[in-house]
Amino acid sequence: MTDTRTPLVEMKNISISFGGIHAVDNASVDLYPGEVVALLGHNGAGKSTLIKILSGAYKRDGGEILINGEPADINNPRDAKKYGIETIYQTLAVADNVDAAANLYLGRELRTPWGTLDDVAMEAKTREVMGRLNPNFQRFKEPVKALSGGQRQSVAIARAILFNARILIMDEPTAALGPQETAQVGELIKQLKKEGIGIFLISHDIHDVFDLADRVSVMKNGQVVGHARTEDVTKDEVLGMIILGKVPEKAIPGPGAMQTA
C-alpha cells in the first residue's frame, strides 16, 4: 500500500456494540477513488455492521470517519448522502409497493414550482438512467414488487448512481441474481470504477467478488484480520483469512489476525 493519495474514505478504529457484544471492534478500512475494496467475512463477522456505520444506519460508539482526509460527521442516512455515500443494501431496501421512479427518487423527489411531485420528470429521468443500466427494462408503471430479482437490483443500483455518488457501498450485490445478471452487475462496477467512484463490496462469498476487487479487507468476529491486494494473494489464502484468521505473507495483518507464535 504505497498509495500516497488521500483516501476517499478512511474509517479509523471503529467500534460498536449491541448489548455488550462487540459487533465491530477497533476496525479500520480505507478506500481510494476508482478502487473496489471487497469486505469479506463470515455471516456475523461484522462487515455489514461496519458498513452501516459508514452509511449512517448505525451510530458508532468509537472511532472516526474521514472523507477526503477531513473528519466527517455521519449520524443518519441523510448525513451520509450529503458526503456522496450511497448504499445498496442486501435486502435491496426498495419500497415494494411503489414504482421504479418513486423508488429512485425516494427521499429526494423532484417537485414542480407548486410543490407537487413532478412524476413525469422523475419518470423521464428514470427511463434515461434505467435505459443505460438495463435497456430491456420496460415496466416503469408497475410496483417494484412485480419485478424480477435482477430488475429490482438494477432499480437499487440506479437509485444509488442517480445522485452522483462518489462512494458506493454494495452489500451482497449479486446474492439474489442469476449468472447473467451477475455479469451485468460486474460490467456496471467496472464502468463506475472508470468514473472514479470508490466502491465497497461486501460479501461472504469470495468467488462473487474476487475478480472485481482491487483489494480485500477481511473481518472475523468483529475485528479486521488483514488487508491484501488481490494480485498478491490467491483465493485460497483469502479463504484462510476468512476461516482461520491466518494472514498470508504479502498481506497486512490487522488486530484480528491469528496470533502465530
Added chain:
Amino acid sequence: MADITNTTHANRARSASENPVKRFFRATEIDTRLLGMVGAMLIIWIGFNILSGGLFLTPRNLWNLSVQTASVAVMATGMVLVIVTRNIDLSVGSILGFVGMIMGVLQAELLPQLLGFNHPATWMITLLAGLLLGAGIGALHGAIIAFLSVPSFIVTLGGLLVWRGATWFVTSGRTVAPMDATFRLMGGGTEGSIGATASWIVGVIACIAIVATIANSRKQRKRFGFPLRPMWAEYFLTTVGCALVLGAIAVVNSYPWPVAIARRYADANGIAWPEGGLFIPHGIAIPVLIAIVVGIVMTFISTRLRFGRYVFALGGNPEAAELAGIKTRWVTVKIFALMGMLCAIAAAISTARLNAATNAQGELDELYTIAAAVIGGTSLAGGMGTIAGAMLGALVMQSLQSGMVLVGIDTPFQRIVVGMVLVVAVWLDTVYRARAK
C-alpha cells in the same frame, strides 16, 4: 434502438393475443378492483330496491344516503393513510365525540356570552377550534406511537377510552343543544343544501376539471414521449366521468323540499302557493360537498405531494424509507394529526346534523371507519389503499345499513349482517389479490 423496436413488437403481439375485455381495461387503465366494488354496490342498491318495493332508488333515499355517508367517509380518507403505514386508529369515534362536545359547548354556551346569540363568526371560531383540537389530539397519539414506540393499537385503544370519558366529563353527561344556525348548515337538511342552480354549477365545474385533468396528463406524457392511452379511451373516460357527475346532480336536484317547509318558505317570501305544490330541489347537501372536497384534497395529498409518497413508501417498506433518509417518525405524527383533523370535520358534520352534542356521539364510528377503508381496498398489511376506494367503502356500508332499515330488518340483525359483510369482503379481496399475483 433494437430494444425499442423489439418491445413495440412485443407490445403489439401482446395486445393482439389479449381478448377485447382485457385490452379495454389496459387501455383505459381502470382499476378493476374499484369497478368490482361499484358493481357490488349496484347489486346492493338494486337488491334493496326490489325488496323495499322501489323505495331505495328514489332521489329522497339516495340524497339521505349521501348525507349519512358523509361523516364516516371523511374519516375513512384519513384512516387509509393510517392503515397504509401499518397502523390503526381505534380512537376516531371518541375523538369525534370529544371534539363535537367541545365545539357544542363552545358555540352553545361560551361564545353566545361573549359575542351574542347567533353571531356570524361563531361557526368559524368553533370549527377552527375543533380542527386545532382534533389535530392536537391526533398529534399527541402520533407522537406517543412514533417517539415512545408504543403500538398504535394500544395508544388509540387508550385514546378510545380517554376521549370518551373526557366527552362525558365536559358536561357531566348532559346533552348540549341547540347548535349555532350557521354551523347547523354543515349537517345538511333542507337549509343545508345548496339548491339546484348552485348544484349544476358545481357539476359543470367538476366536468371541466375532469376534462382538464385528462388533457393535462396527456400533454405531460406527450412532452416526455411516454406511451399514451389510445384516443378512444380518453374520450370514454371523460364521457363516463362527466355522465356520472351530472347524473348524480340530476338525482339530488329531483328531491324537492318537504311540502311543509316549502309552504313556510313561500309564505315568508310572499310567493303564491301553486296548485300542485312548490317544487324546490334540495341540490347537493353541504356535508356531502364537504366530504367530496375532503376526498379531493386527501387524494391530492396522497398522490401529488411528497408527504403522500412517504406515507406509501413507509407502508411498503419502513426500513427502506428510513434508509432513504425519510423522517419516518414525523411522517407518523403528521398522519395522526391529519386523522384528528378529519375527526373534527366529521364531528362538525354529525353535531350539526343532530343539532346537538351528546356524549354517545361517534360511538362505534371507529369500526365503521376502519371497515369502510378495508372494504375500500386498504390492505391491513400496509402499503396499499386509495382514498376513493375508502369513500366508496363508506358508501357501501351505509347503503347496507340504510337498506336494511328500509326493508325493516331489526337492529341486532343489521349488525350481524354488517359484520359478516366485512369479513366476506376482505376474504374476496384476499382471493382477488392472490389471483392478481
